Amino acid sequence: MTAxxxxxxxxxxxxxxxxxxxxxxxxxxxxxxxLPLSAKETETLRGQHAGFASRFIAFIVDxxxxxxxxMLVLSAASFAASVLTGSSIxxxxxxxxVVVAFFAWEFFYYAYFxxxxxxxxxxxxxxxxxxxxxxSSVGTKRGLLRTLAFPLSFLLLGLGxxxxxxxxxxxxxxxxxxDTAVVYSWDAREARLRSLAREGGGRQP
Amino acid sequence: MESIAQGVAERVIxxxxxxxxxxxxxxxxxLNIVLARVDLNQVVDRIDxxxxxxxxDLNQVVDRxxxxxxxxxxDINQVLSQVDIEALVKNTDLGALMVSSxxxxxxxxxxxxxxxxxxxxxxxxxxxxxxxxNHKGRAEPPELPNTPEKP
Numbered sequence: 001m002t003a004x005x006x007x008x009x010x011x012x013x014x015x016x017x018x019x020x021x022x023x024x025x026x027x028x029x030x031x032x033x034x035l036p037l038s039a040k041e042t043e044t045l046r047g048q049h050a051g052f053a054s055r056f057i058a059f060i061v062d063x064x065x066x067x068x069x070x071m072l073v074l075s076a077a078s079f080a081a082s083v084l085t086g087s088s089i090x091x092x093x094x095x096x097x098v099v100v101a102f103f104a105w106e107f108f109y110y111a112y113f114x115x116x117x118x119x120x121x122x123x124x125x126x127x128x129x130x131x132x133x134x135x136s137s138v139g140t141k142r143g144l145l146r147t148l149a150f151p152l153s154f155l156l157l158g159l160g161x162x163x164x165x166x167x168x169x170x171x172x173x174x175x176x177x178x179d180t181a182v183v184y185s186w187d188a189r190e191a192r193l194r195s196l197a198r199e200g201g202g203r204q205p
Numbered sequence: 206m207e208s209i210a211q212g213v214a215e216r217v218i219x220x221x222x223x224x225x226x227x228x229x230x231x232x233x234x235x236l237n238i239v240l241a242r243v244d245l246n247q248v249v250d251r252i253d254x255x256x257x258x259x260x261x262d263l264n265q266v267v268d269r270x271x272x273x274x275x276x277x278x279x280d281i282n283q284v285l286s287q288v289d290i291e292a293l294v295k296n297t298d299l300g301a302l303m304v305s306s307x308x309x310x311x312x313x314x315x316x317x318x319x320x321x322x323x324x325x326x327x328x329x330x331x332x333x334x335x336x337x338x339n340h341k342g343r344a345e346p347p348e349l350p351n352t353p354e355k356p
Contacts, residue, residue, distance in 0.1 A: 035316060035317065035320040036320050036321060036324045037320050037323060037324065039291060041323075045323065047346040047347065048346045049346060050326065051323070051325070051326020051327065051329060051330055052326060052329050052330075053322050053325035053326045053328075053329055054319075054322040054323060054325075054326050057322055125315065125318070126318070126319060126322055127315075127319045131347055132347070133347065134347055135346075135347030165329065165330075165333050166333065166337070181347055183346060183347065184323070186319055188319070188320070188323070191316040191319070191320065192291075193290065193291070193294050194312065194313070194316065195313070195316065196291055196294045196295050197294050197295075198313065
């Protein structure tokens with residue numbers, strides 16, 4: 001994905017003939033910001049309903065993070081047991097307790113972040129946030145309801161997520177059940193200015 | 206002889222002027238026609254504006270200005286909305302200040318990642334709209350209660 005051409009970019013220097021060299025960098029032309037978003041897009045982005053890619057990537061990050069923490073805790077427990085009792089514990093995915101503990105941990109992970117701030121670590125990274133359908137904060141009730149309804153979107157063969165693609169307000173099944181929405185919460189305008197500063201007058205000597 | 210003639214002429218002029226009804230005469234003069242004949246550009250050319258300005262005491266003029274009243278009539282928001290912030294950041298030291306104060310490699314990476322994710326969102330939404338051939342645009346966004354999130 002490339003950055004859109006800047007309308008203010010200066011004219012390219014002429015190249016004598018086709019000699020197989022790349023086009024020259026515009027001399028004294030206006031540099032482009034490295035963000036692939038236009039000024040208009042960045043101004044209106046915050047508060048818009050977040051799309052599928054942002055939400056999916058945030059979910060992948062959360063999965064990786066929560067599983068990593070869970071594995072770390074299991075390893076720590078195994079290590080502690082080996083130190084205290086002299087016999088190590090071998091965790092297995094077939095172990096019912098491990099499965100139960102895993103789902104309990106996942107529930108706690110999402111429920112805590114959604115009820116507390118509306119943002120899991122993955123969502124913070126991607127700059128998206130769960131809010132009430134009216135834009136208010138999620139709150140405990142809606143956060144818990146969303147966490148409980150979240151697996152339902154998977155259990156219906158993933159059909160619960162189709163709403164993100166097909167609905168105008170990009171709400172999945174668990175959003176509809178919990179009366180929530182996921183919106184962009186990062187300041188894209190500020191990010192664009194930062195990129196302009198970096199690429200333009202802000203170059204450090 | 207010449208002095209006699211001049212004296213007679215002055216006396217005659219005095220008598221004529223005394224006999225004239227100046228108000229009636231002025232009433233009969235069409236000032237618009239008179240002004241139409243005046244070449245104002247020529248008049249202005251003859252005025253030394255530097256000398257006029259030199260005679261004006263600007264401090265006195267400024268003292269008489271009610272700055273508070275003047276400022277109250279200025280819509281700062283409208284003025285600021287006309288400022289090209291992007292050009293300001295690109296072409297002034299403000300950009301360098303922003304870079305040194307807030308922009309780190311991690312910040313740039315996060316900005317870039319988020320921007321590309323948004324681009325992918327829009328691309329996917331366009332594909333879906335084409336497939337469905339039923340593009341209605343996005344729904345009105347909810348009003349966010351919180352401040353923007355920093356990377």
